[in-house]
Amino acid sequence: MGKFIVNGGNKLSGEVSVFGAKNSVLPILASTVISGNKSTILNIPDLRDVEIMEKILTSLGCSVERIDKIIWVDSKPINQIKIPEELVREMRSSIILMGAMLARCGEVIVSYPGGCEIGPRPIDLHLKALKELGAEIEESHGFLHCKTNGLKGCDIQLDYPSVGATENTILAAVTAEGTTIIRNAAREPEIIDLQYYLNKAGAKVSGAGTSVVTIEGVKNLHDVTHNIIPDRIVAGTYMAAAAITEGEVIIKNVIIDHLQAIIAKLKEAGALIYYDNNSIKVVGPKKINSIEMLQTLPYPGFPTDMQAQMMALLSIASGTSIITETIFENRFKHAEELARMGAKIKTFGKVAVIKGVKELTGAKTTAKDLRGGAALVLAGLVAKGTTEVENIYHIERGYENLHLSLQDIGADIKKID
Known part of the structure; x- marks a missing residue:
């Protein structure tokens, strides 16, 4: 199945590029x-x-x-x-x-x-x-x-x-x-x-x-050559990784219009964000702000595929945040895994209430789905000590060599098959 071993505490910095979109x-x-x-x-x-x-x-x-x-x-x-x-x-x-x-x-x-x-x-x-x-x-x-x-x-x-x-x-x-x-x-x-x-x-x-x-x-249709657009969810995950670690990361090969909902919520959380035509720079805040209401919605609303990563970020925010998941009924499985790391999260049907804690601690966790797995990796980046994320085949369904990309920008993470 494979697992990631993450040692938290490093501020991410540098540049990372986004590959083609899985959902495209x-x-x-x-x-x-x-x-x-x-x-x-x-x-x-x-x-x-x-x-x-x-x-x-x-x-x-x-x-x-x-x-x-x-x-x-x-x-x-x-x-x-x-x-x-x-x-x-x-x-x-x-x-x-x-x-x-x-x-x-x-x-x-x-x-x-x-x-x-x-x-x-x-x-x-x-x-x-x-x-x-x-x-x-x-x-x-x-x-x-x-x-x-x-x-x-x-x-x-x-x-x-x-x-x-x-x-x-x-x-x-x-x-x-x-x-x-x-x-x-x-x-x-x-x-x-x-x-x-x-x-x-x-x-x-x-x-x-x-x-x-x-x-x-x-x-009839005829022969064709086509270039796939960059993956906005992968870009959003790197943006959240920069924010959660107080990092400073440039994400290249992105389409800014596709990221506006994510940009808005990361700014609300205190991140500084700068961008040009096809790259975006995220500077993480020293203190993450809680978000009063984050609701997933069909595009151009906030993407359900970024909900778990934002939950990881908000788990160390100052104050209480509320997330409402309107797309899928059972998309809070990562909450119980984040709780293993010290997060204070209560879920009520489609609503999650996240009371920010001062720090997360490393723990053995299991990826229950693709984006929830990514959220656990993000939590591990900032947690005190070592975090193990098992069942990473879920993560590999949507992220190409996530550990290598994070290593390139300063993360202490390795994959064990």
Whole structure:
């Protein structure tokens, strides 16, 4: 499983670069199956989730080659419609292959997805949208068998601005007959990146980044080369690491617009933040301010994927902070692990009350999910003594060599396999 050993007390300083966004590369890799052509994807992060998506594409018959940060996918030789159950259960994002495979093959068999256990994440919205486009879906024995005689564009009103449902619908609609309009669409930057990729390949998608996305169906897509946007959550994690350690860190290769909600809350906590076109400098405060209310919301609100890291930061703030988690029901598992380190946190359903303490102390902890694991590493950076973070395979699903990047800016952290 592997673990991180963190010796706290070092102020971080220096420069660190951000790699491609996990939540962008996965739907784009899924979308490569639509065209039956060749895709060259640049700025690929070295993550477990990306490896799983590569294996899924290979299992379907695609030719997949990877060298360093570049992946080449030739989806012409696809010869399977069933996605291996063991791979789907490892990664929730695999569900967006439903839309892409329906567009390409008119049929797909997939099991219910896995991923981090952070509460119910029903795929009802995905299924409802695909049915409206003309898919027939049978559910039995934990599997979904989706097929269509031809998808047709329509108006789709999402009950909630789900990122995955928005992406799945876009992928299914790219080659559907007629025009599809998605209302109450998710507005995340990763959806804009998906639109860029698809349009480079010849699709006609517009409105990504707004609540109304329009897809005019086209018959064919062509070869494409695309560069993945930087990961805003990884950038936010490094920003929080600088703040929690009283550090001074420059984070390079970022898109400032994507970080505004995180910037606002870190400033509220007392951090000084400076930025230009594609880099941001964070200077941590000597005294971290409590935050009266932090509420996670769909983009452009504060991201749920940064909630755990902010909880670690606020655990040593002066005063009491309140976090409300509105996206996922079971995303406070890291609270009990932070408590092992001396944090005073009480959770009540979707609300966490954090009473800041003067210092955290090192302890043996376990990463229960991806972002919660990152939060434990941040806490370890500032804790007195040594912190062990076990089950780091969760962390490696979303952070490329986190320990090495932190070492480069002065952290005392090592990985033990």
